[in-house]
Amino acid sequence: MSDEGKADGGYFGRSILRKEDPALLTGRGRFVDDLQPDRLLHACIVRSPHAHARITRVDTSAAAAVPGVKAVYAFADLPPMLQQKRLPLMSANPLIKQPLTQPVMANDEVRFAGESVAVVIAESRRVAEDAAALVDVTYEALPAVNDVRKGLEANAPTVHAGTASNLVARVPFVVGDTDVAFKGAARVVKASFDTHRGGGFSMETRGCLAVPDLNAGSYTLYLTSQSPHRIKRVLMDMLEFADHEIRVIAPDVGGGFGPKGSFYAEYALITACAMRLGQPLKWIEDRAENFVATQQERDMFWDLEVAIDAGARILGLRGRLIHENGAYVAPLGLILPWIAVTHVQGPYVIPNFSIEMLVAFTNKVPTSPVRGAGRPQAVFVMERLMDHIARATGLDPAEVRRRNFIQPSQMPYNCQLIARDGKPVIYDSGDYPEAQRRALAMARYADFRARQAAARTEGKHLGIGMASFVEGTGLGPYESATVRVATNGKIIVCTGAAPQGQSHKTTLAQICADLLQVSPGVIDVVTGDTGAIAIGVGTFAARSAVNAGSAVHMAGIEVRHKAILLAASMLKVSPEKLDIGAGYVYNVAQPDQRKSLREIAIYAAGSPGYALPGEVTPGLEHTAYFTPERSTYSNGCHVVEAEVDIWTGQVTLTGYWIVDDCGRAINPQVVYGQVLGGTVHGIGNALLERLLFDEHAQPLTTSFADYLLPLATDVPRIEIGHMESPSPLNPLGVKGAGEGGTLPAIAAVIGAIEDALSPFGVTINETPVSPMRIVDLIRAAAPETYA
Amino acid sequence: MKDITTVRLTVNGEAVERAVESRVSLADFLRDDLRLTGTHLGCEHGVCGACTVLVDGKSARACLMLAVQADGAAVRTVEGLGTPENLNPLQRAMMEHHGLQCGFCTPGMLMTLTEFIEQRRDSPPPSEAEIREVLSGNICRCTGYQTIVDAVMAVLNPPDGAA
């Protein structure tokens, strides 16, 4: 890295105010549903009430006759290309045995409750809903698969009628030789784990608005997406657009958390309907639809055993993971279970490793990453195993972890696994023992047992839990950024990253500001607009600080370099004599000899008949793509104290301490917020959030009264300490921070509950645990408790 | 036949008169008829709190009120607080504490907190537990609430000499 590329300037690393906030705090945000073009039509989608059924008839005539209804379309009314094409695999993998993806609309068979069967388009959403109730669909119910494990049994009904089995993929992951390791073990610890995760449940549901530009013959789709550039590519394929005929914009997006990163049938459907009608068309998913139509994460079932030596060091780990896929292979393919398996090792040395991954269909909405994307489950099973080893050996749980940590001297550390991007899993940097030491010190772990004993004498059941984690972040393949000084002097950063609350407009401006020596306040950051930059990926998987941040950095260096070369030509001085600052390139020896960035931009735009200096391309701008060699790995440790009311089963978190290491922080306050939010999401996953289905795969949690999100009163004050192990893999030394809070929270909270209940001998190998479940566990382990 | 009623009310101090279908919620009326899109809809069943507005000074879920029920009322929405150039003390504190991320739940949070702060102004500073209870009717999926709690504490417990 050259000197001029150093990002140690004034704004990188500072907790500046967010550029996003003045608009959002005054009701001036622009979320998709806030956009109201003239002649706007509204769509309502008719969805299957059955988890699995044959459709024998769809009659739209009564709906079409409702005053105010513009059109009603069922499968047969779709344009041929949408009848023929199914949703694409955005992350294709040859290991997928049955790549059955979702059709845009169900034709003769519905495979989950919530699948779309027809669409009504009307003058208002309420009229569209009136008519949707009149669409008459005749269903013949088919047997449905609810439990993925039962779906893999012989003679189970199949999710897709006419297929031979529900198996999507079976993939072995093997490192070393676990047979040998287990033969030489002093002890083997076994456990089976049920890890349930809920959905993303961003406060804004999904939605899109398709606007035809009849003059230009093009379309703009505004939508709530984490990756509009990828959505555009899919739309080009499905609707056969040329590149210039479709623009996709994610305006302000009200939270994403994973499910908004996927492609959904509605996006193609609404765009196609707007094309046919020649009018703007909006579909906003309501919360009832959100519970059945937006992808969720749900269940993973694990059977694992770990072999240890006499010193509690892990010799090997082996077992099986069954991942519940839902009714269709989602556009993101196998990534959820793949990420889960490749995160099991975590911060520990596991020389021999063998997990068989099975993925199978069920009659439920397809699965999508939800904040953490398989990682929280992996951390859960590994950290639970650590606690089980501690109990089996009588060692302190912190000590068991210490004996197995990868040491800083072992960095970079190769786990010998292949990540979902095809790159090897190699940890780039981190000091896992130190993160644990600091977190335990913050939690006053050394005197916890005395506090626990004192509480027990008062009939209070206090427990402590801990979890260490390593998180693959900064996923490639790349992100794009353009840094441009426009001819009116405005500085613009455009990127394919598409934030949903992650403060990109602030943090990317900070990076650019240092390079151009201006205030972040004068930099406009444009995100999530395929019209602003041609190529991009999006914001998910804690990837944007690494990828978009580095791309902005690279582009900024180039623009700075260009500005100096151009100014040198304009001022007729040697470039070495110039520097940049306060909106000017100036002669260091004679500061009044200078050119403003605006003047340079006008010069760079060129003027017919006047040559540009030979060595620079036109325009005071540069587009860069950062393509990481492989992922960066964040890490950290959570310690939680919980009190359990053994009579009701209620859990109260009484203390929460975190050490988080995501490399260098661009804006520490932004990182703090990301870690806090992620942690509370994990607390919800441990204690509250469960998607319930009946035995016919009928969803039972379909409102916020049934599906419980954490409230302000459910979480304790959380203390966060930061460590910085810079990544050597990018010029900024950054790693991802968006999901790290969620990963260990579930394991740590469950560990604290188990510790609180240690007098009863309770073991908890599942998440979430409800108060009723806690009472059940106590009753099962110590029946006399409630005598 | 649409059941239409003419409603007259004030919104952020301005008199408004509109004919509105009776089944239209106050939230949809504000958003669609008045184009005050700062009031957001997160669930439309009264749980998330994103649509919270003040009706005659009291916080209410705008998704659980019909627009016709606001006839004659004084309604306040997020658009009636400070402007981007001149944020009010609560908005300013939210900005300083990063009390928002995606910003979707924020307008409802601000209106709930506006009621609380106006009622509490002359009382002793509230405890963190009290603030959390006030916030319990508004769901935020991004922040984990702590930075919002800190913003409220800063507004109601200003350092000596401030505000």
Add this chain to the structure above:
Amino acid sequence: MKPAPFKYHAPRTTGDALRLLADNGDACVLAGGQSLMPMLNFRLLAPAHVIDLNRVPALAGIRVEQNVLHVGAMTRQGDLETSSVVRDAAPLLQAAVRQVGHRQTRNRGTLGGSLCHLDPAAELVTAAMAMDATLIAESAGGGTRRIPIAAWSAGYLTNALRPGEMLTAIEFPLWRGAQGHGFVEFARRKGDFAIIGVATLLAFDAAGTIARAAVAIGGCGPLPQRPAAVEQALIGQRPSAPLFKEAARLAATIEAHSDAHVRADYRRHLARVLTERALAEAANRVHDAGHGASQ
């Protein structure tokens, strides 16, 4: 999630409201709207008429007369929460209302609305059951029916009102003398409907023994239950932790239902646990009450 079309009515008097109710068979009465509006938005209900009581001032109000607390059906939960009359005369009702929903829902939600919606674990229904409330139902033409709370349920989420009847007021007979109250509930989160809620009232004689006891357990069936065995076990006894523990044990035998989230046996377990806690709470805040008229 937009309601189906309906004709909206905003009567100004109780009489007008009752006439509208009599004239329109397919009608819903809109009180605070905190339960009805979600059901309209989900289209679980699609009435042809909605009769809004929010512009009938006569239906709201709180007063004590002749040892009875009278509360208008349209009295806001938030007003019960802050009323000094309720605080002095019926602190149990105030303890219960503090657990109802959130500030935004209490600002709109009403006592009558909660009683009519009749969620099995609604705090105000449980308190009303402990207090032996009487519900005043009126119909057009001057008909008035006094319905004891014990007869208020006609099934799950269904009250005992007949077609054309409207709940207009609720009467809570007040106890005299030394007494204490307890209200303890278990909900998953702050403001959620409880899984189980228990309301207790204990009255003591001069010697400090329990002269009268009311224990109402909400969440086990369509209507909160008053387990007679529990109350009988308390009367004539001196309050003590062992007494409450034994009495609460009897609460675990009440009937309860299972649903997708909660099994019956856990409800019974909670009934026992919370009854014990609510009795202890009542015994710990004994005060003397003599109720005159107040406004």
